[in-house]
Amino acid sequence: xxxxxxxxxxxxxxxxxxxxxxxxxxxxxxxxxxxxxxxxxxxxxxxxxxxxxxxxxxxxxxxxxxxxxxxxxxxxxxxxxxxxxxxxxxxxxxxxxxxxxxxxxxxxxxxxxxxxxxxxxxxxxxxxxxxxxxxxxxxxxxxxxxxxxxxxxxxxxxxxxxxxxxxxxxxxxxxxxxxxxxxxxxxxxxxxxxxxxxxxxxxxxxxxxxxxxxxxxxxxxxxxxxxxxxxxxxxxxxxxxxxxxxxxxxxxxxxxxxxxxxxxxxxxxxxxxxxxxxxxx
Amino acid sequence: xxxxxxxxxxxxxxxxxxxxxxxxxxxxxxxxxxxxxxxxxxxxxxxxxxxxxxxxxxxxxxxxxxxxxxxxxxxxxxxxxxxxxxxxxxxxxxxxxxxxxxxxxxxxxxxxxxxxxxxxxxxxxxxxxxxxxxxxxxxxxxxxxxxxxxxxxxxxxxxxxxxxxxxxxxxxxxxxxxxxxxxxxxxxxxxxxxxxxxxxxxxxxxxxxxxxxxxxxxxxxxxxxxxxxxxxxxxxxxxxxxxxxxxxxxxxxxxxxxxxxxxxxxxxxxxxxxxxxxxxxxxxxxxxxxxxxxxxxxxxxxxxxxxxxxxxxxxxxxxxxxxxxxxxxxxxxxxxxxxxxxxxxxxxxxxxxxxxxxxxxxxxxxxxxxxxxxxxxxxxxxx
Numbered sequence: 239x240x241x242x243x244x245x246x247x248x249x250x251x252x253x254x255x256x257x258x259x260x261x262x263x264x265x266x267x268x269x270x271x272x273x274x275x276x277x278x279x280x281x282x283x284x285x286x287x288x289x290x291x292x293x294x295x296x297x298x299x300x301x302x303x304x305x306x307x308x309x310x311x312x313x314x315x316x317x318x319x320x321x322x323x324x325x326x327x328x329x330x331x332x333x334x335x336x337x338x339x340x341x342x343x344x345x346x347x348x349x350x351x352x353x354x355x356x357x358x359x360x361x362x363x364x365x366x367x368x369x370x371x372x373x374x375x376x377x378x379x380x381x382x383x384x385x386x387x388x389x390x391x392x393x394x395x396x397x398x399x400x401x402x403x404x405x406x407x408x409x410x411x412x413x414x415x416x417x418x419x420x421x422x423x424x425x426x427x428x429x430x431x432x433x434x435x436x437x438x439x440x441x442x443x444x445x446x447x448x449x450x451x452x453x454x455x456x457x458x459x460x461x462x463x464x465x466x467x468x469x470x471x472x473x474x475x476x477x478x479x480x481x482x483x484x485x486x487x488x489x490x491x492x493x494x495x496x497x498x499x500x501x502x503x504x505x506x507x508x509x510x511x512x513x514x515x516x517x518x519x
Numbered sequence: 520x521x522x523x524x525x526x527x528x529x530x531x532x533x534x535x536x537x538x539x540x541x542x543x544x545x546x547x548x549x550x551x552x553x554x555x556x557x558x559x560x561x562x563x564x565x566x567x568x569x570x571x572x573x574x575x576x577x578x579x580x581x582x583x584x585x586x587x588x589x590x591x592x593x594x595x596x597x598x599x600x601x602x603x604x605x606x607x608x609x610x611x612x613x614x615x616x617x618x619x620x621x622x623x624x625x626x627x628x629x630x631x632x633x634x635x636x637x638x639x640x641x642x643x644x645x646x647x648x649x650x651x652x653x654x655x656x657x658x659x660x661x662x663x664x665x666x667x668x669x670x671x672x673x674x675x676x677x678x679x680x681x682x683x684x685x686x687x688x689x690x691x692x693x694x695x696x697x698x699x700x701x702x703x704x705x706x707x708x709x710x711x712x713x714x715x716x717x718x719x720x721x722x723x724x725x726x727x728x729x730x731x732x733x734x735x736x737x738x739x740x741x742x743x744x745x746x747x748x749x750x751x752x753x754x755x756x757x758x759x760x761x762x763x764x765x766x767x768x769x770x771x772x773x774x775x776x777x778x779x780x781x782x783x784x785x786x787x788x789x790x791x792x793x794x795x796x797x798x799x800x801x802x803x804x805x806x807x808x809x810x811x812x813x814x815x816x817x818x819x820x821x822x823x824x825x826x827x828x829x830x831x832x833x834x835x836x837x838x839x840x841x842x843x844x845x846x847x848x849x850x851x852x853x854x855x856x857x858x859x860x861x862x863x864x865x866x867x868x869x870x871x872x873x874x875x876x877x878x879x880x881x882x883x884x885x886x887x888x889x890x891x892x893x894x895x896x897x898x899x900x901x902x
Contacts, residue, residue, distance in 0.1 A: 419612035422579055425599045426606045427673065428629030437625070441616040 332405025412446030536585035620654030
């Protein structure tokens with residue numbers, strides 16, 4: 239790269255030469271990532287208290303302890319189940335909604351669009367309270383006695399409610415770049431409605447579906463507010479369990495459990511990215 | 520009509536087809552026949568309804584009125600996927616997530632043709648459009664021209680009765696366009712499939728088509744061979760759309776006898792034209808613009824001096840102007856002449872003459888002239 243070229247288009251890392259941008263970058267790192275790093279590092283700290291910032295030596299015993307904690311593991315399994323089921327339904331509903339809004343014109347369409355996006359904008363606490371009242375009225379609050387996974391049905395329904403608008407939004411955005419002529423081409427070549435959907439529209443939506451699924455899964459997995467309001471006394475999810483543990487004392491066990499959650503999220507993201515890449519080549 | 524064997528009617532009959540979108544009239548009472556084995560062009564400016572007509576033939580739009588008959592059978596109620604008609608889209612619409620071979624085989628797969636037959640027919644079709652051996656490529660690895668060939672092969676492999684092409688050459692660069700034009704003509708000859716081409720480009724239509732339908736404002740203006748449209752346009756619009764026509768408003772018409780007319784036109788003066796009074800015209804003063812006297816650029820001669828000699832030549836029209844730009848085109852040049860009235864006309868001038876004119880400075884007086892019988896007396900719009 240010669241000098242002239244550099245002047246026209248700055249290097250990718252040119253921002254690091256300006257102190258103001260460096261400061262912003264540093265603040266970003268400190269407030270976004272430092273807490274996570276600290277959390278992970280201190281999950282290996284050989285100390286009785288998780289809030290202890292003095293390094294007492296390396297240990298993995300809190301991982302063993304976390305995995306040995308039956309209640310925590312149950313909450314964890316609950317969370318994964320809820321996340322999985324609500325992801326499937328959120329993506330399904332999101333796809334249908336997105337295709338409906340993208341494809342058809344019908345009366346009161348702007349109203350429907352607004353209603354679909356509503357769970358994204360209204361405060362979670364409101365949605366939580368509303369759902370809690372709804373389930374109480376139905377007598378569907380205390381599901382603890384039901385067999386697994388029906389004991390998680392009300393929380394799952396609540397999660398689908400707030401996840402599917404995000405899924406619909408992502409998929410709809412993807413649909414904007416669809417070349418309508420490819421759909422007509424498929425029809426022209428002899429495909430009926432269903433084959434057009436399967437052979438042309440669905441492959442185009444696929445990256446959007448993956449993103450939507452990932453988004454729904456993470457949103458569900460770490461949701462606290464809505465879950466807290468809709469979970470009965472006998473069903474507990476991972477974030478709710480952690481919250482109740484923190485109220486007693488912050489031990490490295492919590493750090494360890496949280497680290498596992500971070501690891502799962504990272505692995506899922508990595509898998510999704512890899513899948514997207516194989517689609518593009 | 521004149522096609523053997525007897526009883527063999529047109530391939531596609533379009534009868535009084537009209538299309539409205541709400542209150543907008545896109546097509547009005549279009550009637551035309553497409554004969555088997557021809558290349559038929561729908562030509563017109565954008566918004567003339569040609570694409571709408573193509574979409575009606577393909578089945579993507581239902582006509583508001585009228586009927587379509589393919590081999591005498593009603594087509595309107597058939598869904599696009601049931602019509603033996605295939606289309607090459609303007610964007611090519613190649614399926615991006617399928618390989619070239621799967622793209623081409625898709626239509627056969629929908630027909631439930633056996634796999635082995637699909638493979639051979641796809642290979643044949645790819646060979647036909649000179650993409651042999653590229654079956655495993657993905658569309659994104661292909662150039663625009665190659666993608667168009669995929670779209671062509673994908674449509675032709677179904678052996679349609681009718682192949683529709685939407686602006687097939689518009690997205691290609693000039694060199695490729697000429698090559699593709701020849702190839703399309705060859706493909707049509709090889710396959711014998713009837714082609715219907717939509718285009719806004721008169722050169723494209725003239726070079727490709729056996730017959731052209733000129734559309735404007737949703738109405739059919741004229742149908743004919745490129746030659747007949749060029750030499751016998753029904754009105755000034757068609758004449759100007761097929762080639763260039765410099766049209767002058769006719770202000771007065773007078774019959775001298777049954778075989779000649781005295782014509783007065785703005786900017787041209789008065790001259791005598793052979794022929795009877797054109798249909799729809801009356802003698803005397805003319806409403807402005809209802810009739811035009813038109814001349815084609817290649818009929819215009821340019822000289823530096825006015826025609827000298829023994830008084831005005833009755834067989835010749837001459838107008839004075841000044842020299843404008845010269846565009847060198849190789850064999851010929853296009854000379855712009857700015858007429859005294861303020862408008863400009865262009866003349867096509869051959870080699871030597873053009874060289875002499877090129878030496879003439881811009882703004883100097885010149886004279887444009889042509890033979891009286893080269894002037895066409897045309898209505899502004901045919902009824």
